[in-house]
Amino acid sequence: MIQLYIPLNFLGVLYREIKQSLTDLDKMFALLDKEREVADAPDAQPLRLDAAPDIRFEDVRFGYERDRDILHGVSFTIPAGKTVAVVGPSGAGKSTLARLLYRFYDVGRPGAGPHEPTGRITIAGQDIRHVTQDSLRRAIGIVPQDTVLFNDTIEYNILYGRPDAGHDEAVRAARAAHIHDFIARLPKGYQTLVGERGLKLSGGEKQRVAIARTLLKDPPILIFDEATSALDSANERAIQAELRQVARDKTTLVIAHRLSTVVDAHEIIVLEQGRVVERGTHAELLAAGGRYAQMWALQQNTAEQEDGHQVA
Numbered sequence: 001m002i003q004l005y006i007p008l009n010f011l012g013v014l015y016r017e018i019k020q021s022l023t024d025l026d027k028m029f030a031l032l033d034k035e036r037e038v039a040d041a042p043d044a045q046p047l048r049l050d051a052a053p054d055i056r057f058e059d060v061r062f063g064y065e066r067d068r069d070i071l072h073g074v075s076f077t078i079p080a081g082k083t084v085a086v087v088g089p090s091g092a093g094k095s096t097l098a099r100l101l102y103r104f105y106d107v108g109r110p111g112a113g114p115h116e117p118t119g120r121i122t123i124a125g126q127d128i129r130h131v132t133q134d135s136l137r138r139a140i141g142i143v144p145q146d147t148v149l150f151n152d153t154i155e156y157n158i159l160y161g162r163p164d165a166g167h168d169e170a171v172r173a174a175r176a177a178h179i180h181d182f183i184a185r186l187p188k189g190y191q192t193l194v195g196e197r198g199l200k201l202s203g204g205e206k207q208r209v210a211i212a213r214t215l216l217k218d219p220p221i222l223i224f225d226e227a228t229s230a231l232d233s234a235n236e237r238a239i240q241a242e243l244r245q246v247a248r249d250k251t252t253l254v255i256a257h258r259l260s261t262v263v264d265a266h267e268i269i270v271l272e273q274g275r276v277v278e279r280g281t282h283a284e285l286l287a288a289g290g291r292y293a294q295m296w297a298l299q300q301n302t303a304e305q306e307d308g309h310q311v312a
């Protein structure tokens with residue numbers, strides 16, 4: 001059985017990703033709580049997509065547990081081919097939005113009555129509860145906070161984005177994700193073993209592998225869940241540039257744990273305790289002088305301090 005290097009906070013994603021292709025690994029995850037897993041509706045249809053679809057969160061309400069609501073009616077639209085970024089303090093519910101879009105959970109909360117409002121999420125006008133999970137997940141590429149690497153070759157790890165692709169395509173994707181030169185310098189190149197038992201990659205290198213995977217998958221929808229652990233600023237700027245490249249023409253949801261990735265977003269949503277408290281472009285929100293402007297000022301100060309400058 002393939003051994004896995006599993007950052008724990010990503011176990012859920014990993015489980016579902018693996019389940020799609022490697023059913024023999026099911027046993028390994030038998031201990032996971034599968035009670036709340038979503039299932040296809042009996043009349044589920046494949047998601048119908050033209051080019052890049054629009055995505056709508058309409059009054060979305062959600063709680064993981066019975067008595068604790070996490071999202072209290074969140075609404076926003078990501079127009080086709082545009083990027084919307086969600087920012088806000090830790091615990092606001094940002095990553096939860098990404099989990100709902102990928103349908104790890106359904107909107108609503110456990111134990112809710114039949115008439116309790118849940119809101120809905122649509123992609124190209126289709127409620128995601130009414131489409132097959134398989135078609136939904138094929139349409140979405142995730143660059144997660146913490147990339148899962150299999151204990152296998154680096155090439156295998158890149159091709160995982162689209163297993164029918166070959167070596168040349170893996171190289172092309174690695175070049176576009178700016179990880180090719182690093183791989184080429186390794187003694188065994190693309191055949192180098194990575195993961196827990198092989199070469200350990202840095203956070204930035206792992207994210208580049210995830211970007212290469214996503215480039216190969218070439219989905220119309222992208223979720224970028226920014227790493228909570230800071231990369232050094234040079235690495236971070238480089239990753240952002242690569243991501244902008246990947247996100248071009250795709251409908252993209254950026255979960256920004258810092259503010260560095262959001263400046264160019266079509267719209268920025270400021271989430272606090274499960275509610276949208278501000279929305280607008282970077283310039284509009286700075287001009288408004290509210291929560292976002294405060295967060296931005298705070299982050300600029302921190303960045304200057306990290307760069308070794310004195311802040312008055």
Ligand code: ATP
Pocket residue numbers: 064065070088089090091092093094095096097228257
């Ligand atoms: P951060 O920036 O720190 O990652 P976030 O805004 O992305 O925070 P979420 O991960 O969406 O926050 O979490 C929102 C709230 O939901 C938190 O209070 C968290 O404790 C809770 N939560 C997250 N996952 C679960 C879960 N699986 N079961 C129960 N509660 C959860």
